[in-house]
Structures are given as structure tokens and as C-alpha cells.
Amino acid sequence: MNAVRALLRKDLLLELRAKESVPAMALFSLTTFVIFHFALDRNTVAGSLASGVLWVTLLFAAILGINRLFVAEREQGGFDAFMLAPVDRTAMLIAKACALFIFLTIVELIAVPAFAFLLLEGSILPALPGLIAVLVLANIGIAVIGTLSSAIAVQTRARDLIAPLVALPLLVPLLIASARATQPLLLSGGALSVPTKWIAVLGLYDLVFALLSYAVFDFLLEE
Amino acid sequence: MYGKGMRPLAIGTFFVLTGAFALVFFWVPADADQGFIQKIFYLHVPMAIVALGGFIAGGVMAICHLRTGNSKWDLRSYVSIHMALVLAVGALITGSIWARAAWGHWWVWDEPTLVSFLIVFLLYATYQPLRFAIEDPEKQARYASVFAITAGAFVPLNFLAVRMAQSLAHPRVLGATGGSMPSEMRITFYVSLIGMALLFITLWKYEMASKHTTAQLRNLRRRLLGDDSVAPTGRSAAPSTVLPARPKP
Amino acid sequence: MSEPAIALTGLGRAYGERWALRDLTLELGVGQTLVVFGPNGAGKSTLLRVLATLARPQAGEARVLGKLVPKQGWAVRAKLGFLAHDPLLYRDLTARENLTYHARLYGVKAQRIDELLEAVEMTKRADEPVRTLSRGMVQRMAVCRTVLHSPELLLLDEPVANLDPAATALVSSLVGPTSGTTRVVTSHDPVGGLEQADIALGLRDGRPVLLAPASEVSAADIGALYS
Numbered sequence: 001m002n003a004v005r006a007l008l009r010k011d012l013l014l015e016l017r018a019k020e021s022v023p024a025m026a027l028f029s030l031t032t033f034v035i036f037h038f039a040l041d042r043n044t045v046a047g048s049l050a051s052g053v054l055w056v057t058l059l060f061a062a063i064l065g066i067n068r069l070f071v072a073e074r075e076q077g078g079f080d081a082f083m084l085a086p087v088d089r090t091a092m093l094i095a096k097a098c099a100l101f102i103f104l105t106i107v108e109l110i111a112v113p114a115f116a117f118l119l120l121e122g123s124i125l126p127a128l129p130g131l132i133a134v135l136v137l138a139n140i141g142i143a144v145i146g147t148l149s150s151a152i153a154v155q156t157r158a159r160d161l162i163a164p165l166v167a168l169p170l171l172v173p174l175l176i177a178s179a180r181a182t183q184p185l186l187l188s189g190g191a192l193s194v195p196t197k198w199i200a201v202l203g204l205y206d207l208v209f210a211l212l213s214y215a216v217f218d219f220l221l222e223e
Numbered sequence: 224m225y226g227k228g229m230r231p232l233a234i235g236t237f238f239v240l241t242g243a244f245a246l247v248f249f250w251v252p253a254d255a256d257q258g259f260i261q262k263i264f265y266l267h268v269p270m271a272i273v274a275l276g277g278f279i280a281g282g283v284m285a286i287c288h289l290r291t292g293n294s295k296w297d298l299r300s301y302v303s304i305h306m307a308l309v310l311a312v313g314a315l316i317t318g319s320i321w322a323r324a325a326w327g328h329w330w331v332w333d334e335p336t337l338v339s340f341l342i343v344f345l346l347y348a349t350y351q352p353l354r355f356a357i358e359d360p361e362k363q364a365r366y367a368s369v370f371a372i373t374a375g376a377f378v379p380l381n382f383l384a385v386r387m388a389q390s391l392a393h394p395r396v397l398g399a400t401g402g403s404m405p406s407e408m409r410i411t412f413y414v415s416l417i418g419m420a421l422l423f424i425t426l427w428k429y430e431m432a433s434k435h436t437t438a439q440l441r442n443l444r445r446r447l448l449g450d451d452s453v454a455p456t457g458r459s460a461a462p463s464t465v466l467p468a469r470p471k472p
Numbered sequence: 473m474s475e476p477a478i479a480l481t482g483l484g485r486a487y488g489e490r491w492a493l494r495d496l497t498l499e500l501g502v503g504q505t506l507v508v509f510g511p512n513g514a515g516k517s518t519l520l521r522v523l524a525t526l527a528r529p530q531a532g533e534a535r536v537l538g539k540l541v542p543k544q545g546w547a548v549r550a551k552l553g554f555l556a557h558d559p560l561l562y563r564d565l566t567a568r569e570n571l572t573y574h575a576r577l578y579g580v581k582a583q584r585i586d587e588l589l590e591a592v593e594m595t596k597r598a599d600e601p602v603r604t605l606s607r608g609m610v611q612r613m614a615v616c617r618t619v620l621h622s623p624e625l626l627l628l629d630e631p632v633a634n635l636d637p638a639a640t641a642l643v644s645s646l647v648g649p650t651s652g653t654t655r656v657v658t659s660h661d662p663v664g665g666l667e668q669a670d671i672a673l674g675l676r677d678g679r680p681v682l683l684a685p686a687s688e689v690s691a692a693d694i695g696a697l698y699s
Contacts (some may be wrong), residue, residue: 006576010562010569017601018564077560083526084560085577088486088548148373152366156356162349166370169346170377173384180388201384212376216369219289222528360488445489 003087007095012102014072022103025061029111032057033118046188048179052155054115054186055179058108059142059171063164065103066146069096070154083221093147093217101143108135120186127185130194134185137202138178141209144182145170148213151220170209177201225432229425236425240418243411251411260324265411267317269419270310271340275378277423278347279309285368297364298462300371300436302430304350305461306423339385346374354460358372364462385393434461475538477502477625478523479653485518486496492518493678494531505655507665507686510675516658517631518559519675520627523656524554537625550578553623555631555647559614563603567613570602571620579619581646592642604637607634615643619651626655633642649680 015021036053037043045053073079082092112131116124124131146167153163181198247265254261282302288296318337323329332338353370357363476499482495483610493515497629500506508516521527523536533540533606539547561570571585592612602610610633618626631647632640644650649668667670672689674682674697682693 002579006573009576010565010573013569014562014564072562072564076562077556077558078562080526080554080556080558081560081574082577084524084549084552084554085574086546087577135594151355152370152373155362155366156353157358158352158356162353162356164351165352166346169342169349170373172342173381176384176388197387201387205380207382208376208380214374216289216372219365219369222365 003085003091004030004095005099005208008098009090011095015099015103018072020071021065022106025064025103025107026110028064029057029061029107030114032060033111033115037119040120045119046186048120048183050120050186051179053119054112054182055175057115058104058111058138059168059175061107061111062100062104062142063167065100065107066150066167067160067163069100069147070148071159074154077172079221089218089221090214092221093151093213096151097143097147099196100146101139104139104142105135108139121188122190124186126190130185133142133183133194133199134178134181134202137199137206138174141174141202142171144176144206144209144213148209148217151199151217155220174202174205177205225428225435227309229428229432232421236418236421239421243415243418244367246411246414251407252405257325260321263317263321263324264414265415267314267321268412269416270317271314271336272416273419273423274307274310274314275340275343276420277303277310277427278343278378279375281307281371282442285371285375288364289370289372294361294364294462297368298434299431300368300440301354301462302427302434304347304371306426308344308347308350310423311340314340335388336382339382342381342385343374343378346377350374350445351460355458358458360462370471402446438462476500476535477504477537478506478656479535480532482532483519483522483529483534485515485522485527485529486531491678492524492550493675496532496680498673498680498683500656500672502654503652504658504670505649506666506671506673507669508656508658508673509660509662509665509682509697510658510674511698513677514675514697515678516675517629518678520554520556520629520656520658523625524552524556524627525549525660526554533637548625551624552648553618553621553626553653555614555618555626555628557629559602559610560617561610561613564601565604566599566601566662568598570613571616574620580621584620585616587631588620588646591646592616592639608632608636608639611635612639612643615647617645624653626651626653626657628655628657630658630660662691666691666694 033053036045036057040049040053042049063121069077073082083089112124112135148169149163152166153159154163173205177198183203184192185194243265248263251262251265253259257296281300284296284300288294288300318340319329322331322337324332330337350367350370354363354367359367477683478498478500482498483496483687485492486494492618496519498506508519510516518527520532522529522541525536525542525548528542535541537548537551539545541548561567562573565573568585568589571588572582574580575582579668586595592615594609594612594616597605597609602613605613611631615631618628625645628647631643635643647655649655657665657668666686669686672682672684672686672694673680674694676697682689684699
């Protein structure tokens with residue numbers, strides 16, 4: 001556990017210094033909302049369209065973070081340094097997933113209000129409790145799958161291409177569940193309750209991929 | 224080693240597949256609603272099922288690879304996924320033709336099995352580029368196995384999620400193995416499925432024998448002529464050499 | 473004689489079809505220094521990576537501090553100090569932050585960082601990002617990282633390559649012959665290398681072509697490796 005904390009502190013400090021992920025992800029989300037406005041030729045969106053716009057934007061913003069997640073480790077010897085230390089290999093998986101989760105949360109703190117302000121028809125306030133639950137569960141899933149895909153892709157020559165190609169299909173079920181769960185929250189007539197079915201699917205998906213990543217991650221770290 | 228039993232297997236496959244097509248064209252009655260085009264079902268569904276089986280088998284072989292460290296399992300996993308990809312392309316094309324004939328569109332989004340299949344196909348389409356992008360053969364084998372295991376576990380999960388997402392408003396014309404099928408249809412379907420599975424096994428064995436022999440030949444040349452006299456293999460997505468066995472972790 | 477610090481038998485490591493290192497058998501006693509000579513690509517770094525539990529041997533076996541690597545790597549990692557060619561420091565973090573990160577991974581007290589920074593005379597520059605430091609300074613920081621957890625066995629890949637004489641003197645108490653630890657050092661300097669060696673190993677194309685007590689080897693023998 002100490003190792004996870006050491007790694008996570010290092011990752012957050014590195015992001016604070018180098019600012020390679022979060023600002024780019026946040027800016028990307030804002031730009032994408034503007035692009036959606038013109039591409040859809042709509043001033044406001046609601047219901048399934050709103051849910052779709054929000055999740056596509058967040059997913060692609062997440063890809064930016066996923067691409068950068070292990071770059072410092074690979075280019076500056078972080079993998080070797082970590083492998084030399086007398087700590088459990090799984091610490092890297094947990095720390096990286098936590099870091100990605102935190103990055104996503106920060107980005108959403110900017111992107112979701114911006115979305116409500118720029119595109120959403122009606123107020124986001126009644127939808128907020130349900131939306132936060134969906135966002136947290138989705139972030140866990142994106143963080144786990146993103147860490148796994150990024151770790152698979154980082155050793156390849158074309159990692160910026162491989163990471164999204166691996167991550168996106170794996171994230172499709174998560175996107176289905178998140179988008180379906182968010183739809184009734186963003187209806188123009190006011191928010192309905194979150195469908196518990198989709199919350200359960202999200203939770204289950206997170207759990208399965210967490211276990212799967214735990215089982216295979218060690219093999220990605222050996223030379 | 225992999226060539227053993229090839230001949231009877233190939234002959235058996237030929238007869239079962241021919242028999243299946245004979246049943247499809249001359250025996251089984253045409254579907255009441257869709258007519259003749261429905262017969263593509265006996266090609267499309269077995270292809271899809273065998274492709275998915277091949278993907279999952281690839282994942283199981285990948286588990287064996289990581290557990291034993293023997294690169295032989297990586298080759299098996301690779302060939303399995305490779306063959307399954309070929310069948311998957313076939314399944315997508317026949318599915319599309321069927322959709323066009325039955326519903327008038329080349330692609331229908333409210334057929335959950337078809338949609339899930341496309342997502343699975345898109346994921347596995349990354350398998351070869353991933354392998355190709357890793358140069359060190361040992362690392363390539365290990366990363367490919369991690370991918371194969373992840374993707375193998377993803378297959379059932381994805382089908383579950385996509386099926387749940389469908390409103391089921393669209394009545395399904397034929398359940399894949401639905402109990403409502405007339406018995407002639409069911410028998411024909413099973414024969415086609417067995418034929419397709421045999422075809423997969425035959426192709427798998429054939430490819431294994433070829434890859435294995437090439438690798439053995441290479442090793443032999445290296446041993447007889449010296450390491451430097453054999454040109455190094457170029458970059459390749461396929462496992463091209465027999466790697467020294469890795470001791471168990 | 474007690475158990476050797478390093479015992480290799482028929483060690484081999486291949487990358488794909490190419491053997492980077494093969495047929496290496498040697499023993500190194502506790503407190504001794506092994507100096508490895510050889511042109512670039514001869515297998516020196518590969519040997520260090522195997523000893524550091526970072527690379528898996530495909531042939532033979534390697535015992536480090538009595539443990540089989542990398543199988544029992546977890547048992548020796550805390551006792552190894554590996555100074556790689558790469559400094560293994562994050563460029564955007566300061567020297568002190570880098571060392572703090574490693575200290576946490578190894579469970580070392582923060583006080584030790586100050587002592588080491590003092591020892592290599594880097595206290596003044598310790599709070600600047602590593603990317604602003606010169607090569608020699610980065611190397612001094614890497615030495616601090618290597619000895620942070622007071623390892624029993626040092627694996628040093630050209631430890632003084634970027635250092636001026638003054639800096640070399642500074643780090644020698646930590647990783648030099650006077651540090652009192654068992655050491656494996658790679659070097660291109662026949663004279664300086666042989667001076668500190670107990671055993672000299674010469675590699676060429678991954679094969680050991682010279683393995684003898686340093687007293688029986690002349691600088692000319694080492695020079696012949698490179699011709």
C-alpha cells in the first residue's frame with residue numbers, strides 16, 4: 001500500500017509539474033462541445049442526444065489521458081526503477097488507475113458544467129445526484145480499462161494508435177451503460193431517476209475488468 | 224507433429240461440409256417468410272459461432288502460454304485467432320447479405336448479435352497490428368497473450384451488454400438455436416455447425432503444421448550452418464521462431 | 473569460503489534469435505569487484521540487467537546473493553543497487569522529489585537523502601528539476617538513487633562516464649572501490665578498470681573471451697578485446 005501511495009504521489013506531482021494530460025483533456029472537451037454545436041447545428045440538446053454528446057466527448061478526452069499514462073515511465077526509465085524496487089508489481093496498476101481516475105474527475109469537474117452551460121437544454125441541477133453516480137462508476141471502468149490498454153500499447157512502436165484501438169472496443173459496453181443511464185437524467189422535461197439496471201451493469205463491468213487487469217498486469221511489466 | 228491425422232481429418236471435413244450443403248440445398252424446406260435467402264443462415268451462424276469459439280480458444284491458449292512460458296502456446300493462440308478472424312469476416316459479410324434480403328438494409332442496428340459481433344471483430348482486428356508493432360519476439364508473444372485473454376473475456380461480456388441495450392421491439396425472425404425451429408432445420412443447422420468446426424480445426428492444424436515446420440527448419444539450419452548464415456526474420460505479426468522455453472515464473 | 477555473492481553457470485540471454493550473452497560461468501565472492509570489459513553491444517549491459525532481475529536468462533542459471541534470479545528476485549531486490557546507463561530519474565521532478573519517491577518505494581528514511589545530497593555536494597541544486605542539471609550532475613543524482621537503500625551488491629554501468637575528476641572522487645566513497653560492497657562494474661578504461669578489479673571479464677559478441685583474476689591480466693589484454 002505504501003508503494004501505491006508513493007507511485008500515486010509521484011504521478012500527481014509529475015502531472016502538476018509537466019501538465020501533460022489534464023489541461024489537454026479539459027481543453028479538448030470544451031473544443032469538442034463547440035464542434036458538436038456546429039456539427040449538429042443545434043443550440044441545445046436533451047435526452048439521448050445530450051447523453052451521447054457528453055459521453056462521446058468524455059470518452060475521447062479520456063483517450064488523450066490513456067495515451068500519455070505510461071509515457072514518462074517508458075521514456076524516463078520509470079519502469080526499470082519500479083521493477084528494481086522491492087514492491088508488488090500490482091502497485092503500478094492500482095496507482096496508475098487511481099491517477100487516471102483523478103485526472104478524469106478533474107476533467108469532468110470542468111467539462112460537465114461547461115456542457116450544461118453551452119449545450120444542455122434545461123438545468124443540470126436535478127440530474128446531478130444521478131449523474132455523479134454514473135460518472136464515478138464510469139470513471140472507475142475507464143481508469144481500469146485505460147490503464148490496461150495503455151500498458152499493452154506503451155511497448156509498441158505505434159502506441160498512440162494502438163491504445164485507442166484496443167481501448168475503444170473494450171469501452172463500448174461501458175459507453176452503452178453510461179449513455180443509457182444518463183439519458184433519462186437529461187430529458188428536457190426534467191430528470192427522471194437513474195435506471196438501476198444500468199448502474200448494476202456499470203458496477204459489474206468495473207468489477208470484472210478490475211479482476212481481469214489484476215490477473216494479467218504482472219505479465220506486462222516483465223522484460 | 225501437427226501434420227499427424229491431417230488426411231482423415233481433411234477428408235472428414237470435406238464430406239461433412241459437402242453433406243451439410245447438400246442438406247441445405249436439397250432437403251431442408253425453405254423458410255415460410257423469407258424463402259430461399261434464409262438458407263444463408265446455415266452458413267452465417269455456424270461461421271459466427273465457430274469464429275467466436277476460435278477467439279475464446281485463443282484466449283485459453285494464451286492463458287496456457289502465460290502459465291507455462293512455452294512459446295508453442297503463443298503460436299497456437301495466434302493461429303486460432305488468425306483463423307477466427309477470417310471466419311469473422313465471412314460471418315459479417317454473410318450477415319450483411321442476409322440482413323439486406325430479409326429486412327432490406329445492408330446493416331441493422333437492432334440485431335444485438337450482429338452488433339456485438341461487429342464490436343468483437345473491431346477489437347480483434349487490433350490483434351495483428353499490436354503484434355506487428357512489438358519487435359522483440361518474446362515481448363510480442365507475452366503482450367499478445369495478455370490481449371488475447373482480455374479480449375476473450377470481453378466476448379461474453381460484450382454480448383450481454385449489447386443484448387441488454389436492445390429494446391427487443393424488433394421481433395427476431397430466427398433464434399440462432401431456437402427451440403421453435405422445425406426438426407429438419409435443426410438437423411441441417413447442427414450438421415453445418417459441425418462441418419464449420421471441422422473446417423476450422425483442419426485449417427488450424429494445417430497452419431500450425433506449416434508454421435511449425437518452417438520454424439523447425441530455421442532452427443535446424445541455424446544449428447547446422449551457424450547462427451549468422453541464416454538471414455534474420457523481418458518484422459512480422461506472426462510468431463516466426465521457436466523461442467527458448469521460458470522457465471515457469 | 474562462504475557463499476559467493478554471484479554465481480553464474482552457463483548463463484545465456486537472447487533477444488529473439490540473437491544471443492546477447494551466452495555460456496557465462498563465474499563466481500564472485502562477497503566484497504570483491506568484477507570489472508566487465510568489452511566493446512559496445514558485447515553483452516555488458518545485458519549481464520547487468522540479468523543480475524538486476526530485470527531480464528530473464530533463457531539458458532543456465534544465475535544466483536545473486538544466494539537467490540535464483542529472477543525467480544526469487546523479490547528476495548534480493550532490496551539488497552541490489554543498479555546504476556544503469558539511463559539515470560532512471562524523472563526529468564520534470566526535482567532531484568529531491570525523485571529521491572523521495574525512491575526512498576518511499578524502498579522504505580528509507582528521508583534523512584538519508586540529505587546525507588547523500590551532502591556527500592555528492594548537490595544540496596544546493598537539489599530543488600531544481602532534473603532536466604536543468606548537467607549530465608555530470610544527473611549522474612551524481614543517479615549514484616545517490618543507487619545507494620539510497622545501502623545495497624549489499626552494486627551493479628554499475630560505466631559509473632564515472634560523465635564525471636570530472638572531482639566528481640569521480642566524490643562518488644567513489646559511495647560506489648568506488650572504497651565503498652566496501654560487492655561490485656560489478658562495466659568499464660572501457662583498461663588501466664583504471666583493472667586497478668579496482670579483483671576479477672576481470674572480457675566479453676565479445678556475447679561470449680566470455682577473457683576471465684581471470686585481475687592480477688594476471690594486463691592492459692594490453694583488455695585492449696585486444698576492442699581490436
